Amino acid sequence: MPRRPDPDRLELAGRTMLRHRFGPRDGRPFVLIHGIGCGLDYWLRLVPVLAAHGPVHVVELPGFGRAPKPARALAIEELADHVVDLLESIGRPVVLVGQSMGTQVVLEAALRVPDRIDRLVAIGAVTDDAERTAALQGLRLLQDVLSETPGANVAVFRDYLRCGPRRYLATLPSMLGYDTEAATAAVTVPTLLVRGAGDPICRRPWARRLAARLGVGGLVEIPGAVHNAQHTHPRAVASAILSAPLEPRP
Template sequence: MRATLTSEFRLVDGLRTHTRRSADPTAPGTPPVVLVHGLAVSHRYLTPLAETLGTTHPVYVPDLPGFGLSAHPGHSYDLRQHVAHLLAWLDAYRMPPVCLVGHSFGAEVAAALAVARPGAVRALVLAGPTSDPTARSRRGLVGRWLVDSLREVPWQAPILVRDVLDARPWRVAATVAHSVRNAVEEDLVRITVPTLVLAGERDPIVPPRWRAQVTRLVPDARLVTVPGAAHNVLTTAPGPVAGAIRDLLVPTLAR
């Protein structure tokens, strides 16, 4: 069974912002799950996970400024600007504390938001978090992405190409620069909420040493590795990922 998703637009901090969302489930008290996409993509590649999680939790997938169906400002937002916009988005939706799921560069945004406003986050998922210090350069990160493209399932390609064209290649390149300039470790050690570090077994962008380091740096974190998956684990393994997120939320509901 999969949830039905709908699109809506709201003016957030002066910017027309698109959100793909599920209907609220019938069970009261289930925390919302907010999915934050990576630097070259949008809500589209997160749809399989949103449809799977949406059967038990209200799920929201906003497009960050300049990506997907959200308005395209004339400059590329850096990490802190994305955090500020996402905080304004949470306020616009009057969200209770959420489970924040960030993928790739979105994990950097999610980590920084959890530090900036810990009361807004009930639990945190860092999925395929960038960027590994051993490849923290444009050349290093792009090189690993090229390796990953050979490991991903082919049906994703049209979705990813459309997202890059929507965002414009210059914006993607600028966001890569923002990512490699971000010392994510400084945020990781300050996270105070229960955290799941999640990665695909075959993810070359987030190799085993880096995912283990991320897990050690976050004070209350555990690691889940999804067998057979590459970097886009949220797209290609929505069932196991949804199960891991639900497991994370069960203890937090009792707090």
């Protein structure tokens, strides 16, 4: 595991986001955006693989991970405000990677500042249009927990405890209500969809439907992985991020 650096505190509209930097200063940057309730920890196995190719910026959005909690839970669009601000500050095109709810945040950012993004990567995209209820998502989360490795569950639930159930549940309606399919159809940035082959949250029919809406894109499935493929299969995920071909879609 890489050593955790002291994070940068990035302020916007009275809210604080944390940015953890890894790897060199030069090269094409990677920016990693976590899912609901999560933060830095479940990226730490992927970070050193990507850092061999360029600087890595791991974000902890306001209210998540070790970032200070704002007075209320933020909507997807408000979380994307912070990502856009970071991309503007980096000043050169990045590979923008989101996981789970983070896929919605990065899609929203890509709709606003496509010129700041070289490649968009969505790992375990949510929320399936056929399953936009808290009850169904809770069932899918349970199915995933039962299939994840102990290490992945520890990394995720440690951050769930930091987040707390109140903020998690207050953020959930925005995640369930965000129109991921419409955003995917509208995005102009070359986009790679990644899913664990056994992911019960981002199921294959949903992922294929999203892939079919992309202008330029691709879909990669990671054998043996479920929802947190970036933790359990970091080299396979990094290989997809770095080199999976993206093709024009009809």
